[in-house]
Amino acid sequence: MENDDKLVLGGHEFTSRFILGSGKFSVDLIKAAVDQAGAQIVTMALRRVEAGQKDNILDFIPKGVTLLPNTSSARTAEEAVRIARLSREIGCGDFIKIEVMRDSKYLLPDNAETIKATEILAKEGFIVLPYMYPDLYAARALVDAGAAAIMPLASPIGTNKGLSTRDFIQILIDEIDLPIIVDAGIGRPSQACEAMEMGAAAIMANTAIATAGNLPLMAQAFRKAIEAGRAAYLAGMGRVRETASASDPLTGFLGD
Amino acid sequence: MVRINGNDVAAAGQNLQAFLEQKGYRCDRIAIELNGAIVPRKTYAAVTLHDGDSMEIVHFVGGG
Numbered sequence: 001m002e003n004d005d006k007l008v009l010g011g012h013e014f015t016s017r018f019i020l021g022s023g024k025f026s027v028d029l030i031k032a033a034v035d036q037a038g039a040q041i042v043t044m045a046l047r048r049v050e051a052g053q054k055d056n057i058l059d060f061i062p063k064g065v066t067l068l069p070n071t072s073s074a075r076t077a078e079e080a081v082r083i084a085r086l087s088r089e090i091g092c093g094d095f096i097k098i099e100v101m102r103d104s105k106y107l108l109p110d111n112a113e114t115i116k117a118t119e120i121l122a123k124e125g126f127i128v129l130p131y132m133y134p135d136l137y138a139a140r141a142l143v144d145a146g147a148a149a150i151m152p153l154a155s156p157i158g159t160n161k162g163l164s165t166r167d168f169i170q171i172l173i174d175e176i177d178l179p180i181i182v183d184a185g186i187g188r189p190s191q192a193c194e195a196m197e198m199g200a201a202a203i204m205a206n207t208a209i210a211t212a213g214n215l216p217l218m219a220q221a222f223r224k225a226i227e228a229g230r231a232a233y234l235a236g237m238g239r240v241r242e243t244a245s246a247s248d249p250l251t252g253f254l255g256d
Numbered sequence: 257m258v259r260i261n262g263n264d265v266a267a268a269g270q271n272l273q274a275f276l277e278q279k280g281y282r283c284d285r286i287a288i289e290l291n292g293a294i295v296p297r298k299t300y301a302a303v304t305l306h307d308g309d310s311m312e313i314v315h316f317v318g319g320g
Binding site for chain 1: 261262279280281282284285286287288289294296297312313314315316317318319320
């Protein structure tokens with residue numbers, strides 16, 4: 001891969017295009033997962049802390065990794081803004097992944113509230129990465145609201161069902177002039193690769209890694225798939241045709 | 257009583273920084289919201305908790 005192929009988010013450059021979630025697995029495995037994923041960005045969530053609770057996930061994240069807190073548990077723009085501000089107060093940078101959802105069965109994002117939260121937080125200097133349902137008008141509104149990237153879902157969170165929204169993500173890739181980071185529902189390396197071949201700027205995955213039999217090995221498989229898909233996209237796909245096209249010269253046969 | 261993360265705690269009259277240290281919170285890992293407003297870490301020592309205050313103490317956990 002060319003070293004000058006950078007993912008740029010809010011003026012920050014990344015060579016990795018794999019954003020790793022840190023949920024649903026032991027903190028003891030985070031370092032191995034991050035290392036094998038080659039991830040430079042890791043997501044996390046904000047929750048209440050108990051008195052005397054000494055263990056903290058930040059102690060397990062390798063140095064130099066950019067933290068991407070999410071606003072999960074927010075049901076409205078107002079709650080997302082509150083969580084974002086508290087997250088920034090912990091002192092790990094200005095990145096925020098907005099998640100606003102009220103539906104607990106499918107965890108689908110509320111695009112309208114997400115747009116409102118994006119506008120407020122972008123004005124406050126946050127680098128805003130909104131998780132959204134892949135809708136072109138909502139994506140355009142997020143661009144106008146100051147988002148640094150758009151994060152459309154492939155399938156509902158945690159389902160590992162792959163690119164259910166494939167054609168609509170392609171529309172966003174084609175029409176939106178911001179990095180499109182496919183988030184949620186990617187279950188296999190092949191699906192991550194396909195999204196990258198389509199022109200996605202990056203992949204965010206958590207459950208696919210966290211629920212794998214060998215977590216660091218799956219992180220490595222995703223890294224390779226994402227790199228392969230990116231290289232294929234940059235290379236430009238070979239053409240498809242209906243009839244055969246010989247790969248070998250059609251002259252100079254033995255016995256001619 | 258001070259309402260902390262949804263529980264009533266006998267902390268009224270205490271200095272916030274002293275309270276956090278006594279209870280074993282890691283000040284470099286948390287964020288605090290007191291009565292709906294964020295309390296910057298560098299001002300913990302200047303804050304006194306009052307009866308009826310409502311406080312949220314949060315930190316990062318694993319998440320997607």
